[in-house]
Amino acid sequence: MTADPLPSHWQEAIKLTGSYLAALWRFPCLDLWEEHLDKIHPYTLAAIYAGLRAVGELTGHAGWLDTAEEIRRFVLEHGVQDGHLVKYVGSEATDASLVSVATPYRLLAPDDPVVRATVARIEADLRHRGGGVHRYADDTYYGGGEWVLLTAWLGWYYVEAGEQARARELLAWVEAQADEEGNLPEQIPQTLNDPCMLQPWVEKWGPIARPLLWSHAMYLILLHALDPAP
Numbered sequence: 734m735t736a737d738p739l740p741s742h743w744q745e746a747i748k749l750t751g752s753y754l755a756a757l758w759r760f761p762c763l764d765l766w767e768e769h770l771d772k773i774h775p776y777t778l779a780a781i782y783a784g785l786r787a788v789g790e791l792t793g794h795a796g797w798l799d800t801a802e803e804i805r806r807f808v809l810e811h812g813v814q815d816g817h818l819v820k821y822v823g824s825e826a827t828d829a830s831l832v833s834v835a836t837p838y839r840l841l842a843p844d845d846p847v848v849r850a851t852v853a854r855i856e857a858d859l860r861h862r863g864g865g866v867h868r869y870a871d872d873t874y875y876g877g878g879e880w881v882l883l884t885a886w887l888g889w890y891y892v893e894a895g896e897q898a899r900a901r902e903l904l905a906w907v908e909a910q911a912d913e914e915g916n917l918p919e920q921i922p923q924t925l926n927d928p929c930m931l932q933p934w935v936e937k938w939g940p941i942a943r944p945l946l947w948s949h950a951m952y953l954i955l956l957h958a959l960d961p962a963p
Contacts, residue, residue: 744792751788754781755800759807764821765830766868772821775812776830778804783838805840809847817850820869827854828869829883836890843894852890860887861924865906870926875934875941877926881910881917885951892958900959907952916944917952 739747758781764774782804789797811822820828831851835843842848859867865879866887888903911917919942922931935941 739791747788747792751785751792751794751797754785755797758800758804764828765833769821772823773811774821775808775818776828776833778808778812779834779838779840782808782840786839808834808840813847815850816847817854818847826870827851827858829855829859829866829880829887830868831855832886832890836886836893843890852887852894855887863902863906864924865910865921867924867926873927873930875920876922876928876931878920878922878931878941879924880920881907881945881948882919882951885948885955888955889951889958892955897959900955904952904955904959907948907955912943917948918943919945919948 758778759773761771761773762777763770764772765776782801785797785801785804788794789801808818812818814825817827818831818834820826820831832848832855834840834851835845835848855866858870861879865881866883867877868874868880868883871877884903885907888900888907891897891900891903907917910921922941925931
């Protein structure tokens with residue numbers, strides 16, 4: 734933001750982090766939901782891709798840019814089934830977090846056919862008409878409800894894909910989930926994947942989190958994407 738040189742301890746942190754990611758990206762790792770430690774996830778690889786590209790461009794380190802491109806090729810070869818991205822390598826399922834491969838990580842462009850097909854699967858498998866977005870089809874966390882942040886995230890994707898009307902529909906749904914004080918929850922216990930699993934989680938951890946900072950952050954991102962401040 735300032736165009737000033739980076740402090741030396743920042744440069745050291747960048748070097749260590751970039752080297753770590755470049756060395757270990759091929760190994761199984763957690764996904765966005767901190768699950769499936771034994772799998773390789775296109776979401777996680779897209780995040781690493783974006784990070785390595787950013788530090789490569791920031792530092793001029795061509796090796797990290799080369800690694801980022803290697804990750805991109807791997808995702809396209811191993812993370813795509815029947816024309817759409819999959820939850821993890823070897824799976825046929827989808828996951829709502831896969832919109833990140835385009836928005837914001839840009840491993841693929843928002844209008845790429847693979848991204849379009851993935852979003853179509855998310856709409857078909859993880860969203861009920863006019864409602865919010867589930868994480869994945871067999872999610873049972875608090876019964877597997879509709880996540881506010883994922884609904885806003887899908888709306889953000891639609892803004893970047895040039896589909897403003899769809900984005901505003903999702904924005905309206907998100908805003909409708911706020912309580913009288915304007916607090917947004919983590920998820921909405923409607924159209925649950927497994928209604929029998931709602932109460933066990935409530936008994937274990939208490940009510941669904943509200944307010945959830947992540948939900949508010951994604952709402953603000955979508956709002957700003959639709960109506961950028963002057």
